[in-house]
Amino acid sequence: MEATTTRFNGTLKQWNDERGIGFLVAEHGGQELFVHVSAFPRGGRPPLAGEALSFEVELDRDGRKRAVRVRRPGDAEPGQARRGSPARPHDRRASSRRSASGSWVPRLVALLLLAAGLGWYAYGRYSERVGAASAAQLPQNAMNPEPWTKPRPAQPALYQCDGRQHCSQMTSCEEATFFVGHCPGTKMDGDGDGVPCEQQLCGGAFSGS
Template sequence: MNTVVPRFHGKLTKWNTDRGFGFVVADQGGQELFVHVSAFPREGRSPVIGESLSFELELDKEGRKRAVRVRRPGDPQPRASRHPRQGTTEGARRRAPERAGSGSFGSVLIALLLAAGVGWFGYSRYTERVEAMPTASQSLVSPAQTAAPEIASPAFQCDGRKHCSQMSSCSEAKLFLQNCPGMEMDGDHDGIPCEQQLCSGPFGGG
């Protein structure tokens, strides 16, 4: 963005032709300002004391104000220098490869992201298939092994038998005596049933 530099108006009050400088007094404030011959247009006319001028202000190395870019009334405005345009063109040429490089880098980055997404999707599908497949140990089990249930022994039940005459062995009489209430097979209550019929012997075995 170009900044508009203010211009001031005044008159040339002093001029030293041999040394190439003089002083101009601004209409606003009446301050006397230094002006050098290089600030005037290069048209061949020498500065004349008392002539009206317009100018811009700058600070010299010592911080003092001086008149620069002097113009006379009726002078055409100076044409813009072509160098900035050339510099702009060169800058555009320099930026063009940079933009092209950044664009190619962006394309590569997008391609990498797409490849990563496709790879991740394929890996997810592969994992699902592997999890759905039976393991080797499961596939080696024969149908007979998987189908054959365990044969459970029949559970003991109290069927109402209470007397020794109803028992088939001493072990069966002991089982009924230990698990079923109201048994009438242990008259002396020593824990050995049917001592006369089934569980004879010194240890009650039979």
């Protein structure tokens, strides 16, 4: 391929962003030249139809002209970029220092979290040991305190169902009332009003005579 060092000014007439191709028109002559996205500087903004550009011309494999080494107004020339290259190692060292300084931050956070977890675990074990030692020193009655009031033992029943059914077998109105309320088969409350032996023992309601 033949290459020229002459630069031309022109305008990006058409551009297909999906395919990365377009056509440039030089200011003098008006000829359309094919241009590929690889001809633009890397890392720059995408080409836009209608923007002013400068470029060089080369022949492709088929002998057709195409635009190469495209630059926008104000872009530094490749030679200027190379002359400024000695500063790049310093930039790389500064960048590496920034990367190194940033890489220890996650490690420090992880170490702090690990230390906090271990401290919490140790504190829990210490609390368990202190609690066990304190419980061992307490008197037995302190570990098993008695209730405020002990339940009273059940009093034995004054009367028991022993098969008696009639008023003549009762000794008091209270006993007759117990038998009617608790014992089956009694025959001491003929009117079913809950008051047994009204004539013999319970002259009044629940009388004790």
